[in-house]
Amino acid sequence: MAQLVTVGKTSDLKPGQAKTVEVNGVAVAVFNAGGAYYAIEDACSHVGGPLSEGAVEGATVTCPWHGAQFDLKTGEVLMPPAGSALRTFKVQVQGDEIKVEA
Secondary structure (H helix, E strand, O other): OOOEEEEEEHHHOOOOOEEEEEEOOEEEEEEEEOOEEEEEEOEOOOOOOEHHHOEEEOOEEEOOOOOOEEEOOOOOEEEOOOOOOOOEEOEEEEOOEEEEEO
């Protein structure tokens, strides 16, 4: 069974916001997309832009460096210049705690 790591509180992550956390040595961006929580690798697969600083619209994040877009649910590339998908992490909300599966 995978371990759940507490990465923050729902009250600290408002809709449209994201933050970077470290899970087992990996930088992970955790997003609140309209009350749904998602976690993906924080580095864009194009040149490593910080996705946690990107704009969120629905379940899509746009890299702040070159505009690549990713699906927060699947990690798939929705718009170049990124060419490869990102790793996603399962998220569970328990009470006010956001937990990411390590």
